[in-house]
Amino acid sequence: MSEAGKVWALHLGLLGLLFALQFVLPAYHHGNLARVMVLASFAVGYNLMFGYTGLLSLGHAMFFAAGMYGMGLAMRHLGWTPGPALIAGVLSGVVLALVVGALALRTVGVGFMIVTLMFAQAVYLVALYFGEWTRGDEGFVIQQAERVMMGLDLSQPGPRYFVAFVLFSACMLLSLRVMQSGFGKVLIAIRENEERARMLGYNVFRHKLGAVALSGGIAAAAGAFYGLLFGYVGATFATTQYSILPLLWVLLGGAGTILGPFVGTLFAFYLIDISSGFTTAHMLVVGVVLVALALFARQGIVGELRARLWRWLP
Known part of the structure; x- marks a missing residue:
């Protein structure tokens, strides 16, 4: 089998496994895996910007929150149905990403990190300031009767898992297709040597802006679906914690790999779920494990597999 065939077989095989698991998992893990797939979609978006383009953002929570609030506010205050509201959420993230990208990309390195963090904090403060509509930290619940799309009651475990699966499948396959395209290869070239990419005639700023917009759009889609599937919208999802988490997930799984964000x-x-069942100091256990992985698996789990066993992994 060719390398391209192996790549598609592996990724489609994972999706086939995830699809089959919904019929056999116990209720607790069924719900957990649905949540993981939505959050992994968020990480897929972050990976496109950080892992493949080399842009380290500390403010990705603003895109996740933009998608969540774009969807939630449209349903709560405009009376929109879930379909149009989800589109509004994704468009909110894309527009915000274009604005932030156009400004933040005028800086490099640490400057880019700081600017994205500042923008994210501004989005969080806006969510708090307009608490009359957003309800701030308290947030608001999307009622069960409103969470029906195309005849599916998304408050029920089965439909919720299926929609989370469709979202993750779309995000992962889009990521794979983008990185196999000419656009994706230019992003990798920019990550490896930006000056050389510019000397070869590529418009580096335009490609970076495209990466930020695509990354922000995927993150916004994850935020919109998270709010709809789990019935809650709140400013908590715009905090710095939700900017650090996707970075952590990508580093653990393997930056610049397609499967890394999910793994x-x-x-x-x-790790958090299991360790918290044994001790109240579960974050200490998590910290020790993460430090060990950082020392002995510096490329992340999938990155190490690619370096040592399967060099054809994208």
Whole structure:
């Protein structure tokens, strides 16, 4: 089998496994995996910007929150149905990403990190300031009767898992297709040597802006679906914590790999879940494990597999 065939077989095989698991998992893990798939979609968006383009953002929570609030406010205050509201959420993230990208990309390195962090904090403060509509930290609940799309009651475990699966499948396959395209290869070239990419005639700023917009759009889609599937919208999702988490997931799974965001999200989620069942100091256990991985698996779980076993992994 060719390398391209192996790549598609592996990724489609994972999706086939995730699809089958919904019929056999117990209720607790069924719900957990649905949540993991939505959060992994968030990490997929972050990976496009950080892992493949080399842009380290400390403010990705603003895109996740933009999608969540774009969807939630449209349903709560405009009476929109879930379909149009989800589109509004994604468009909110894309527009915000274009604005932030156009300004933040005028800086490099640490400057880019600081600017994205500042923008994210501004979005969080806006959510708090307009608490009359957003309800700030308290947030608001999307009622069960409103969470029906195309005849599916998304408050029920089965439809919720299926929609989370569709979202993750779309995000992962889009990521794979983008990185196999000429656009994706230019992003990798920019990450490896930006000056050389510019000397070869590529418009570096335009490609970076495209990466930020695509990354922000995927993150916004994850935020919109998270709010709809789990019935809650709140400013908590705009805090710095939700900017650090996707970075952590991507580093754990393997930056610059297609499967890394999912593996990292799944690993981190269950590491916290399992360790908290044994001790109240579960974050200490998590910290020790993460430090060990940083020391002995510097390229992340999937990154190490690619370096040592399967060099054809994208």
